[in-house]
Amino acid sequence: MSTINNEEIEENTKKTCKDLESTDRVHKTMTLKHMLVWVENNSYDNSTELLAQYFDRLYLHLLKCYHDRFESVRDGAVRLVDAYLDRLPPMDFNLLNVVSTLTERMGQAETVEPSEEIRYLYIGQLHLMVRKYAKMGNVGVFRECYHLVVKVLIKALKDDYPLVQREACSTLVALCRVAETTEIRPFTEQLAVALYGMLNHKHAPARISAVEALGRLSLHMDASAESMRRLFGEVSPLLMDRMPLVRREVGIMGVLMLMDLLDRYSFFERILPLVLCCLKDDSPDVRNHIHPLWVKCGKQYYEENEAELSQQEICDLPVDNYPKNVKRPTIGCRGLVQRSLRLLTLITRETTDWKDNVRLHSLKLLYQFVVHAEAAMTAKFYEIYPDVSHACCDSVAEVSAEAAKVADLMGRLLCYEAWIEHGFDGLQRNARESYMKCFYYMFTASNSAFFEHLLRLCKLLRATEYSHTLKPGFQLYILKLLDTILNKSLQVTATEEELDELYMIVYIVGIKVMALGYSLNSDNADPNVGQMVLERIAQLQKVTLAQLHERYFEMALKDVENLDAVLEDNAEPVLLLDGLINICHLRRSYLKRLIERVKIVFENCSANAQIRIFSSLSMAALLWSSTVTPPDIDAPDEPSMMKIFVTEIVEPYLTWKAGASSESMRSLAMATLCALAQSAPEDVLEVLPSLVKHMPSLLEDRNSNTRNYAIKTVRYFRGLSVEELKPLAYATMQRLDDPSAGIRSMAALAVGTLSPIFEGDSEEEIQHQHEVWEAVVKRAMDLMLLYHESPEKNIKIAVEQSLEKMAIEYPEAWTERCQRAMAMSHQKDELNELYEKLSINKVAPQPSRPDPIPS
Numbered sequence: 001m002s003t004i005n006n007e008e009i010e011e012n013t014k015k016t017c018k019d020l021e022s023t024d025r026v027h028k029t030m031t032l033k034h035m036l037v038w039v040e041n042n043s044y045d046n047s048t049e050l051l052a053q054y055f056d057r058l059y060l061h062l063l064k065c066y067h068d069r070f071e072s073v074r075d076g077a078v079r080l081v082d083a084y085l086d087r088l089p090p091m092d093f094n095l096l097n098v099v100s101t102l103t104e105r106m107g108q109a110e111t112v113e114p115s116e117e118i119r120y121l122y123i124g125q126l127h128l129m130v131r132k133y134a135k136m137g138n139v140g141v142f143r144e145c146y147h148l149v150v151k152v153l154i155k156a157l158k159d160d161y162p163l164v165q166r167e168a169c170s171t172l173v174a175l176c177r178v179a180e181t182t183e184i185r186p187f188t189e190q191l192a193v194a195l196y197g198m199l200n201h202k203h204a205p206a207r208i209s210a211v212e213a214l215g216r217l218s219l220h221m222d223a224s225a226e227s228m229r230r231l232f233g234e235v236s237p238l239l240m241d242r243m244p245l246v247r248r249e250v251g252i253m254g255v256l257m258l259m260d261l262l263d264r265y266s267f268f269e270r271i272l273p274l275v276l277c278c279l280k281d282d283s284p285d286v287r288n289h290i291h292p293l294w295v296k297c298g299k300q301y302y303e304e305n306e307a308e309l310s311q312q313e314i315c316d317l318p319v320d321n322y323p324k325n326v327k328r329p330t331i332g333c334r335g336l337v338q339r340s341l342r343l344l345t346l347i348t349r350e351t352t353d354w355k356d357n358v359r360l361h362s363l364k365l366l367y368q369f370v371v372h373a374e375a376a377m378t379a380k381f382y383e384i385y386p387d388v389s390h391a392c393c394d395s396v397a398e399v400s401a402e403a404a405k406v407a408d409l410m411g412r413l414l415c416y417e418a419w420i421e422h423g424f425d426g427l428q429r430n431a432r433e434s435y436m437k438c439f440y441y442m443f444t445a446s447n448s449a450f451f452e453h454l455l456r457l458c459k460l461l462r463a464t465e466y467s468h469t470l471k472p473g474f475q476l477y478i479l480k481l482l483d484t485i486l487n488k489s490l491q492v493t494a495t496e497e498e499l500d501e502l503y504m505i506v507y508i509v510g511i512k513v514m515a516l517g518y519s520l521n522s523d524n525a526d527p528n529v530g531q532m533v534l535e536r537i538a539q540l541q542k543v544t545l546a547q548l549h550e551r552y553f554e555m556a557l558k559d560v561e562n563l564d565a566v567l568e569d570n571a572e573p574v575l576l577l578d579g580l581i582n583i584c585h586l587r588r589s590y591l592k593r594l595i596e597r598v599k600i601v602f603e604n605c606s607a608n609a610q611i612r613i614f615s616s617l618s619m620a621a622l623l624w625s626s627t628v629t630p631p632d633i634d635a636p637d638e639p640s641m642m643k644i645f646v647t648e649i650v651e652p653y654l655t656w657k658a659g660a661s662s663e664s665m666r667s668l669a670m671a672t673l674c675a676l677a678q679s680a681p682e683d684v685l686e687v688l689p690s691l692v693k694h695m696p697s698l699l700e701d702r703n704s705n706t707r708n709y710a711i712k713t714v715r716y717f718r719g720l721s722v723e724e725l726k727p728l729a730y731a732t733m734q735r736l737d738d739p740s741a742g743i744r745s746m747a748a749l750a751v752g753t754l755s756p757i758f759e760g761d762s763e764e765e766i767q768h769q770h771e772v773w774e775a776v777v778k779r780a781m782d783l784m785l786l787y788h789e790s791p792e793k794n795i796k797i798a799v800e801q802s803l804e805k806m807a808i809e810y811p812e813a814w815t816e817r818c819q820r821a822m823a824m825s826h827q828k829d830e831l832n833e834l835y836e837k838l839s840i841n842k843v844a845p846q847p848s849r850p851d852p853i854p855s
Contacts, residue, residue, distance in 0.1 A: 009050075013057040020061045025070045032065070032076030039083040048088065055084045059094070063101045071115050078121040082128060090133045092144075099145045099152075102126055107151030116161040123156045123164055127171040134178040143183055149175070150187040157194035162206050165198055169209035176216035181262075188221045196234045204243040211238060211246065215253030223263035232270045239274065240357045244283035251278030251290040258297045258336075268336065269343040276337070276368035277361065298332030309335050319374065321412045321447035329372050337372035344369060344380050348387035351403075356396050363391055363402040370409045378415040382422045385438065389426070392437035393473075404441050411442030420446075420453060424460070431465035433474040440481045449488035451498060458485060458505040462559070467512045468572055470520060475513045479529040482506050486536050503537050507548065508556045510534060515579025516572070546587075546627070554590040556580065563600045569608035577601065581616040585627040591641050595648050607661030614668040617649065621675035624683070642680065646673065646687040654694040656701075663703055670698055670709040677716040688717050692724050696731035704740050711735055711746045715753040722769045725756045729776050733783055745794045748787065751780050752802025755809075777810050781817040788834065800834070807838045814838070 019031040035058075042051060065077030081098065088094065105113045106122050113119050126149065153175075156168030172191060176184070195217070198210035214235060221227055238250050254274025258264055264271065275297070278290040302309050313331050322328060329337075347369065350362035366384070370377060388410070391403035410419070423442065426435050443457075461467055461478055469475060485506060489499060514530035538548045560577050567574050577597060586594070601613050620627070628641055653669035656662075673691070677684045695717075698710040714732050717725070732754065735747035756773055760766045781803065788799045807814040818835045 009053055009057070013054060016058060017061045020058075020065060025073060028065070028068070028070070029072045029076055032073065032080055036076065036080045036083055039080065039087065042087075051084060051087055055088060055094075059084075059097060063097060066101050066105055071118060074113075074115070074118050075121065078118065078125060082121075082125055085125070085128055085132060090129075095129060095133065096145055098125065098129065099148050102152050103148040106155050107148060108155070116159075116164065119156070119159060119161060120164050120167060123152070123167045123171060126152055127167060127174060130171055130174045130178075134174065146183060146187060150190060154190060154194045157191070158197060162201070162203050165201070165206055166209040169195070169198070169213040172213045173216045176213075176220060179220065181220045184220050185222060188217055189227045191217055192221070192227060192231060196230075199234055199238060204241075204246055207238065207241065207243075207246050208249045211235065211249040211253055215249075215256045218253075218257055219260055219262070223261075223266060228267065229270075232267075232274075236273065239277045240361050244281070244286050247278060247281055247283070248286045248289055250274050251281075251286065252293070254278075255290070255293040255297055259300060269340040272337060272340055272343065273347070273365055276372075277365050280364040280368050294333060295330060298330045298334075298336060300332070301336050302330070302332030305335065319413060321445070323409060323412055326371065334372045334374065337369060338376045341369075341373060341377060341380055344377070344384055348384045351387045351391045356399060359391065359394065359396070359399045360402055363399065363406055367402070367406050367409060370406060370413060374413045375415050377410075377413075378418045381410065381414055381419045385422060385426050385435075386430075389430075389432075389434040389438035392441070393432075393434040404437070407438045407441035408445040411445035412447070414442075416446050416448040424453075424456065427460055431463075431469075433469075433471055433477065436466075436474060436477045436481070440477050440484065443481070444484045449492055451489075451492040451494040451502070454485050454489060454492060455498070455502055455505070457481070458502060458509065461509045462505055464559075467509045467559075468516065468576065469513075470516060470572060470575070472517065472520065475517050476529065478513050479510060479533055482510050482533050483529065483536070486533065486540070489540075500541075503541060504552050504555060507534065507537050507552045508559065510537075511553070511556050511580065511583065512559060512576060515576050515583055517579070518582055519575035519579040549584045550587055550589040553580075553584050553587065554593055557590060557593055557597060560597055563597060564604045567601075567605045567609050569606065569612040571605075571609065574601065574605060574609045574612060578612050578616050581613070581620050585620040585623050586617075586645070587627050588629055588641055591628070591645065595645065598649060607664075611661065611664050611668065614653075614665060614672070618668055618672040618675050621672050622679050624676055624679040626679075628680075640683075640686060642676065642683045643687055646676070646691070650676075651691060651694075654691065654698065656697060663701075663706075666698075666701070667703050667706040667709070670706050670713070674709040674713045677713050681716055684716060685719060689720060689724065692717060692720060692728055695728050699728075699731040699735055704743070707735065707738065707743055708740070708746075711743055711750055714750040718755070720756055722756045722758065722773050725754060726772065726776060729754050729780070733780055736783055736787055741792060741794065744787075744792075745798045748784070748795060748798035748802055751784070752805040774810065774813055777806055778813050778817055781806060781814060782821070785817065785821045785831070788831075800838070803834075804838050 016031060016035065020028055022028055039051065059081070062077050062081055065073050068074050068077070085094065085098070102122050102125065106119060113122065153168050153172055156164050156171075159165050159168070172195075192214065195210045195214050198206055201207050201210070214231065218228070218231055221231070235250060235253065238246055241247050241250075251274060254271050257267070257271045258275065261267065261271070275290060275294055278286050279294060281287050281290075309331055312335070316331055319328070344366070347362050347366050351359050351366070353359050353362070366388070388403055388406055392400055392407060394400040394403060419442070423439050427439055461481065466474075466478060469478070485502075489502060494502070510530055510533045514534075517530070534545060534548065538545045541548060541551075543551070557580065560573055560580070562573050563577070569575075581594070598613055598617065602610050605613075624642075650669050650672050653662075653665045654673075656666065673684075677688070695710060695714070698706055699714075701707055701710070711732070714728065717728060720728075729751070732747055732750050735743055736751075738744050738747065756769070758766050758769045758773075760769065784799045784803050784806075787795055788803075790796060790799075803814075815835075818831065822831050822835075
């Protein structure tokens with residue numbers, strides 16, 4: 001083909017031009033295809049001149065085909081021009097003509113080219129020319145047609161076809177790589193605005209291409225203009241993009257700007273978030289790709305500032321408390337961040353944003369700032385403390401967990417002596433759960449501690465704003481902080497007396513928080529934290545938990561204040577006292593002071609509050625024998641705690657008073673007395689004789705609970721005279737008619753346990769007492785025999801047990817009452833069987849401690 005002379009070329013081109021001017025679509029399409037095959041087959045080196053001669057004669061007709069109404073013709077023409085351009089050396093003439101034609105087809109306000117595929121070929125042709133001219137070193141020829149190229153690119157970037165947009169981004173990237181900044185800068189803002197529209201594209205590849213193009217374009221933008229600030233504002237949201245590859249591209253853009261942006265030092269504060277966020281990305285692929293690039297940035301910064309950083313490197317000692325599984329950044333990377341700490345205010349401001357992902361993103365970025373800034377960030381702690389504290393209590397678990405990581409890291413890396421004062425100041429001014437959480441994570445993670453700080457913190461926690469809080473989450477972190485204080489107390493230098501004072505305050509705070517949590521039924525994440533704190537104090541003090549309560553509880557009781565008011569049962573002082581009673585129970589060392597507090601409640605607080613406290617006392621009374629230890633041998637004349645407690649708390653409420661609350665208090669007083677009798681049956685004997693006068697009315701009370709507790713207590717009345725026991729016996733017999741089946745059964749059992757003592761000045765007086773009591777016994781036997789005919793099995797069993805005891809002690813009376821009953825009974829066989837069962841070889845049992853009556 002290369003041997004064809006000019007005449008043949010002229011003849012062939014004329015024929016081709018004539019064919020291209022034909023109105024037959026098929027004919028023109030076939031002509032273009034044949035020419036494309038011919039060009040592709042003439043790709044050897046010595047064919048360039050031949051191709052150039054043909055192209056010089058045909059380009060006008062080919063470019064005219066760009067406007068053909070048939071898509072196949074336009075497609076063939078573009079592909080043929082691509083083949084020529086790819087094989088011919090760059091020429092200004094060719095470039096200007098093709099670009100002008102592309103501008104006519106792609107650079108107009110309206111869409112001239114309707115075919116998406118053809119538009120894709122157009123922008124691909126522009127990309128080909130950029131690559132071709134850049135490779136040949138003739139990029140300067142674009143100076144004359146930059147305005148035309150920009151028009152085409154802007155139109156393509158706004159195209160509806162994603163492939164066209166992505167190809168336009170690739171073309172712009174290629175252009176920015178070779179363009180002179182001074183020549184392309186006038187057009188950068190127009191191109192950037194067009195690219196911003198692609199950042200929200202629904203296709204991730206389109207967003208990636210747009211970010212890549214913006215990164216390259218930013219290197220030519222005017223740093224003093226507003227366009228750079230807008231660029232960061234538009235790109236930053238993509239750091240939270242759902243696609244990892246998009247986030248990675250943003251990080252790559254940040255690295256490119258850190259490395260190559262001419263005015264990068266002025267924009268470090270805006271560029272660094274683009275990279276640092278990728279270092280804390282959820283995707284390992286993103287982190288692994290960006291980290292080595294970030295190290296390169298640090299290396300370049302070190303080389304540019306070697307005089308300053310080399311001095312810093314000499315005294316750059318390892319951090320003792322550095323977090324595990326975190327690699328310490330290089331000194332260059334740290335230097336980059338440490339000169340940009342002004343950005344912290346902007347970052348922490350976003351931790352309060354209404355969007356969850358924005359708050360999480362800002363905290364991850366803050367974490368990276370702390371990792372890199374280390375102790376240099378201490379000066380900024382006071383500014384960011386409120387925002388980090390607020391984030392620690394975020395409603396989204398993932399956000400609060402990230403805030404906890406940031407607080408932990410600050411505690412490790414910031415200068416302890418500097419931030420601890422700000423931490424205390426924040427706690428004193430803001431008694432909130434948020435500040436408590438943040439301080440807890442920082443203080444726990446720190447590697448330093450002084451006794452003065454521990455004592456100051458304990459005294460602060462003892463204040464009502466903290467230890468009297470009713471918030472379960474707040475309570476949990478107070479207890480956790482107490483555990484931290486105990487851990488750090490092993491590391492400080494202090495005397496034994498100082499440590500005793502510290503442990504006492506820790507106990508007071510812990511027991512008060514536990515008490516309020518108990519009263520509120522707090523569902524804390526770890527309900528055993530408080531118990532663990534108390535056990536650790538006992539271990540450090542080398543005492544048992546009971547001895548610890550005996551030693552320090554009275555000090556905690558002093559903090560229960562403001563009870564002399566009309567408080568409801570959900571008031572904080574009432575809840576605190578209620579919880580203290582339930583957790584620590586009743587003990588000799590503080591029982592008198594506890595009685596004083598309870599009496600104040602009974603005198604001033606509402607009925608519900610009184611009932612709540614009395615109910616807790618009744619439960620605590622069940623453990624009297626194990627919690628109230630006997631008096632010391634050295635103090636035998638010490639008054640009985642049982643007598644004091646019953647006289648001042650229980651007895652005043654056993655008498656009948658009008659009102660629903662009085663009825664409840666009477667029932668609880670009887671319940672408390674019953675609990676004392678069951679827990680300490682021997683100790684209670686010293687108070688029961690003085691209370692026997694109240695029992696008949698209590699046994700007849702209209703409240704079934706009161707009657708229930710009263711009948712349970714009857715069997716513990718021992719050592720009484722006949723005159724004292726007689727009213728109680730008859731009142732007990734009347735309970736055999738009680739509406740409650742349970743009370744009837746217990747009454748039947750209780751009757752058989754009653755036994756007086758017979759004493760007097762003369763034999764006649766003692767004999768009279770025997771006769772009186774025998775009459776009571778006969779009355780009881782008559783009733784028992786009557787109720788033995790009851791169809792209730794439980795009643796019959798209870799009756800038999802009581803009759804058995806009475807038959808042994810009074811056999812003659814038993815025989816007499818049985819004979820009398822047989823004369824009047826219609827069930828003589830059954831009665832006779834009972835008589836024979838209970839009358840054969842019965843031996844009186846020895847007195848023993850009575851068994852508890854089943855409820």
